[in-house]
Amino acid sequence: MPQISRGFHGRRSEASSDRLPPGQHLVDDFPVLSAGPTPHTPLAEWTFTIEGGAEPASWTWEEFQALPSEEITTDIHCVTKWSKLDTAWRGVSLDTLLALVEHDADYLLAFCDGGYTTNLPLEHVTDGKAWIAYDYDGEPLEPEHGGPARMLVPHLYFWKSAKWIRGFRLQDEDEPGFWESNGYHILGDPWLEQRYWGD
Amino acid sequence: MAEERRLDGNAIGGVMIELFGVEMTTVPGSCGNCGAHEQMAETDVYLDAPGIVVRCRHCQNVLIRIVRGNGRTWLDLSGLSSLELPL
Numbered sequence: 001m002p003q004i005s006r007g008f009h010g011r012r013s014e015a016s017s018d019r020l021p022p023g024q025h026l027v028d029d030f031p032v033l034s035a036g037p038t039p040h041t042p043l044a045e046w047t048f049t050i051e052g053g054a055e056p057a058s059w060t061w062e063e064f065q066a067l068p069s070e071e072i073t074t075d076i077h078c079v080t081k082w083s084k085l086d087t088a089w090r091g092v093s094l095d096t097l098l099a100l101v102e103h104d105a106d107y108l109l110a111f112c113d114g115g116y117t118t119n120l121p122l123e124h125v126t127d128g129k130a131w132i133a134y135d136y137d138g139e140p141l142e143p144e145h146g147g148p149a150r151m152l153v154p155h156l157y158f159w160k161s162a163k164w165i166r167g168f169r170l171q172d173e174d175e176p177g178f179w180e181s182n183g184y185h186i187l188g189d190p191w192l193e194q195r196y197w198g199d
Numbered sequence: 200m201a202e203e204r205r206l207d208g209n210a211i212g213g214v215m216i217e218l219f220g221v222e223m224t225t226v227p228g229s230c231g232n233c234g235a236h237e238q239m240a241e242t243d244v245y246l247d248a249p250g251i252v253v254r255c256r257h258c259q260n261v262l263i264r265i266v267r268g269n270g271r272t273w274l275d276l277s278g279l280s281s282l283e284l285p286l
Contacts, residue, residue, distance in 0.1 A: 034204055035248040036259060079249050115261070159249050179249055183266030183273030196268045 019075055021190035024083040031082055032144045035178070039113035039143070039164050046148055048132065052108075052170030053101035061148070065134075067092045072131055074154040076161070077190040089152055091133030094125045105170035109177060110151055113164040118177035119186070120153065120160060122170075129155060132165060157188035157195070204247055208240040211251055214265065215239065218274060221285060231280040232260035 020026065043061040050057040059067070072089045109119050124130070133152040134141050141147030146163030153160045159179050180186050185194040193199055208224055215223035224240040235257040242262060243254040253263035255278070264275040276282070 031247075032204075033248050035245050035250075035252040036254060036261075037205065037243075114259075178264075179266070182250070182264045182275045183268065183271070184249060196266070196271070197273075199269070 019085060020083055021077055022193050024077055024081055024190065027082040027084055030084060030087075030145065031078070031080075033078065033080065034144070034163075035116060036114050041113050041148070041164070041166075043148060047166065048149070049167035050097060050101050050170065051167065052105055053103040055102070057097075057101050058167075064092065064132075064149075068096055070131065072133070072152065072154075074152075076154050076158050079157040079159055079184065079188065079190075079195050083190075087154075088137050089131065089133040090135035091131035091149070091152055093128065094130040094132070095128065097132070098122070098126065101170070103170045105172060107171045107174045108168040109171055109175050110162045110165055110168040112162050113166055116162055116164070116178050118151070118160050118162045119175055119180055120156075121174060121187070124156065124187070125153060129153065155189070157185075157190050159184065160188055204245060206244040206246060208238070208242040208244055208253065210244045210246060211253070211265075212240075214251065218265075218272065219284070226285070227283045228262065228279050229281045230255040230258060230260050230262060231278050233258035234280070 046061045048059045048064050069090050069092050073086055075083060075085045076087050077083045105122060107119060107121050109117055111117050130153040132149050134149040136145060141150060149165055151162040151165050174186060176186060183196055185196060185199055188194050212224045224238065226239050227236055228239055229236050233255060235255055237256065241256055243256050245252045250264055250266035252261060254260065255262055260278050262278040266273040
């Protein structure tokens with residue numbers, strides 16, 4: 001048994017080392033981080049809205065579910081230093097959503113139930129880099145993990161993957177969000193360890 | 200569940216003493232949103248976020264955000280309209 005255990009951990013460590021950004025450690029569970037109470041918005045009242053385009057765009061839950069969706073398997077990296085490999089999601093690509101809105105913006109500010117916000121450059125959420133995810137591991141996304149829907153931007157620290165997202169506003173300026181306005185990095189690239197202001 | 204993650208202001212008593220130099224849990228503060236006036240111990244605190252978040256127990260307005268890293272502390276008090284500190 002000890003030999004099997006050592007062999008298993010050794011292979012895993014070797015296989016995952018090039019997938020672990022600096023300063024991160026692997027977890028097998030899915031830690032829950034919350035800056036406030038978990039909202040429980042009924043799906044009948046849920047909408048997703050894009051503001052700031054030529055015309056406001058909004059979808060009900062049923063309309064959003066009817067949009068083309070994708071399966072995504074990806075690694076995620078939290079700024080609190082845990083990383084989780086091969087997480088499985090389903091959601092709507094931001095490429096799909098932004099193609100439905102006429103705009104000339106360079107940035108977005110995501111807004112959520114509970115008041116959380118986070119900012120993102122559009123170049124970091126287009127070309128297959130970001131989704132509005134509503135399934136995790138083949139099941140509807142649980143409220144404590146951001147359900148019914150959350151942003152998924154796996155190449156940036158996970159505070160950018162806003163839980164309980166209800167839409168975003170297209171903007172010309174990169175307006176700092178909830179954490180970015182109080183110490184956390186404006187972009188948050190885990191491979192560059194962009195955790196705090198000045199990193 | 201979120202309710203189990205919610206603590207009260209006593210949970211950050213030590214951090215507040217470091218930042219303000221005085222015992223803060225008994226200090227009254229006013230919410231900049233709803234105007235509720237409570238001792239800091241009577242707030243809702245969330246510690247398991249990327250930073251510390253202190254919310255008004257009455258309206259859930261964010262009163263205080265504390266982020267600590269790289270040898271610095273960022274302190275946002277913009278959700279409070281006042282703090283009544285002892286001399």
